[in-house]
Amino acid sequence: MAEGDEPMVVNGGSGDQCDWDGRWDHVKKFLERPGPFTHPDFEPSTEALQFLLDTCKILVIGAGGLGCELLKDLALSGFRHIHVVDMDTIDVSNLNRQFLFRPKDVGRPKADVAADFVNSRVPGCCVVPHFTKIQDFDEAFYRQFHIIVCGLDSIIARRWMNGMLMSLLVYEDGILDPSSIIPLIDGGTEGFKGNARVILPGMTACIDCTLELYPPQINFPMCTIASMPRLPEHCVEYVRVLLWPKEKPFGDGVGLDGDDPEHIQWVFVKSQERAAEYSITGVTYRLTQGVVKRIIPAVASTNAVIAACCATEVFKIASSAYIPLNNYLLFNDVDGLYTCTFEAERKENCSACSQVPQDLQFPSCAKLQEVLDYLTESASLQMKSPAITATVEGKNKTLYLQTVASIEERTRPNLSKTLKELGLSDGQELAVADVTTPQTLLFKLHLSS
Numbered sequence: 001m002a003e004g005d006e007p008m009v010v011n012g013g014s015g016d017q018c019d020w021d022g023r024w025d026h027v028k029k030f031l032e033r034p035g036p037f038t039h040p041d042f043e044p045s046t047e048a049l050q051f052l053l054d055t056c057k058i059l060v061i062g063a064g065g066l067g068c069e070l071l072k073d074l075a076l077s078g079f080r081h082i083h084v085v086d087m088d089t090i091d092v093s094n095l096n097r098q099f100l101f102r103p104k105d106v107g108r109p110k111a112d113v114a115a116d117f118v119n120s121r122v123p124g125c126c127v128v129p130h131f132t133k134i135q136d137f138d139e140a141f142y143r144q145f146h147i148i149v150c151g152l153d154s155i156i157a158r159r160w161m162n163g164m165l166m167s168l169l170v171y172e173d174g175i176l177d178p179s180s181i182i183p184l185i186d187g188g189t190e191g192f193k194g195n196a197r198v199i200l201p202g203m204t205a206c207i208d209c210t211l212e213l214y215p216p217q218i219n220f221p222m223c224t225i226a227s228m229p230r231l232p233e234h235c236v237e238y239v240r241v242l243l244w245p246k247e248k249p250f251g252d253g254v255g256l257d258g259d260d261p262e263h264i265q266w267v268f269v270k271s272q273e274r275a276a277e278y279s280i281t282g283v284t285y286r287l288t289q290g291v292v293k294r295i296i297p298a299v300a301s302t303n304a305v306i307a308a309c310c311a312t313e314v315f316k317i318a319s320s321a322y323i324p325l326n327n328y329l330l331f332n333d334v335d336g337l338y339t340c341t342f343e344a345e346r347k348e349n350c351s352a353c354s355q356v357p358q359d360l361q362f363p364s365c366a367k368l369q370e371v372l373d374y375l376t377e378s379a380s381l382q383m384k385s386p387a388i389t390a391t392v393e394g395k396n397k398t399l400y401l402q403t404v405a406s407i408e409e410r411t412r413p414n415l416s417k418t419l420k421e422l423g424l425s426d427g428q429e430l431a432v433a434d435v436t437t438p439q440t441l442l443f444k445l446h447l448s449s
Helices: 025-031 047-054 065-076 110-121 139-143 155-167 208-213 222-227 232-247 261-277 285-292 300-319 368-377 405-416
Strands: 057-061 081-085 126-130 147-150 184-190 193-199 328-332 338-342 358-363 387-392 395-400 429-434 437-448
Touching (some): 065 081
Parallel strands (some): 057 147
Antiparallel strands (some): 193 328
16 A cells, blocks of 8 residues: 555445445345345334444454455444454465455464454444454353354364353243343355354254264374375374374473464474485475364365355344244355255254253273263264263262373373272263363263173
8 A cells, every 4th residue: 555545445435434325225225125035024124224233243253264254244244343253373374365364464363463454444343353262251251242153163162162152041940041042153164165054052953963064084094104104194193193292392281282383383393304204295384284283275265155154144143134044054166066955953962952961871890981982982972181070979079181181190090990990870970071162061870780
């Protein structure tokens, strides 16, 4: 921008004007007149637009490929009160599709830069950035929003957000209070494929109800990465799976964090050394990051389509003018163009939204390790580092906890003990905490002889 030029804003206005004649005509066409696709109970009025402009608060989680598109779509649709949360910083590899960023922004927080860009480009819009993890906020923070939109590349983060919204639900005499429901719009992309879904917590299928729909992570055979590496990915996996736990480069109990540049740099250097031993080429920093974080190459057009679907659902729910998606949309343009929608069904025994303890069936001679394996390997649970506690002889007892090194060392012998030896009985309740949810989940133990 040349010195003295006016700041660029959306077409039809100037930097110091908030509204002008005709600015919201494209939105008024949907809200101030009836149509063949409007909700049966919809009554055209000017109040819906004013709610969008003045009152409605939206939280966007993620300011990456999907997040940039979402912020743009929402701001230009009339939503002025938007918060965005992202814990990542801008990398040069982001610039080809995350269009709110420029080369000068590399290294800066994505949330800050995205908010600054939208605020300067769209008059009257106020995007509030949060450069932090979603886990750093409490229930009071999330309760302030009318709708939450996720544009994440992490299933764990999705599940945590899903659990948080479940924890906000209020039940009176077993009946759900509708005012406690905060709709969750979730979008995801994988190359040329994508999906968008609408979740009404406590009413429709949640993230954990449909865990089986998420693609399994690709794992390489241990024998290959340990002794016969052939691909650059094998070298990175060797460092991630075997070398990191052995050398503990950042101290005991410090796990590999794919979002920590120092961690990725260490893995990158060690992977290059491993590759050199076997004359393997192709180990790059970007490849290292992709293998560690299980990143699948992103396609800008897919992000644009899925973000548009999500923003449309936000508009439908916020305005009450149209019936929302019920409740899952699939998009695929690998060969031609294909979309379909279907209703994902709630699971009666969903660990996140069923409101009843889950049943665990084990013989009394089973060991605690078997319970731990079930919690992590079950397709319907897929926990990452479960901590198990129970009330034994009237006292709360930690049976196993692996996230704190000192406690893990103290409780590790319990893994080789049988459930009976640990003092557990038939009908006993186990409390399980995990990074996939902010809630502690209850399981009822059923022991067979």
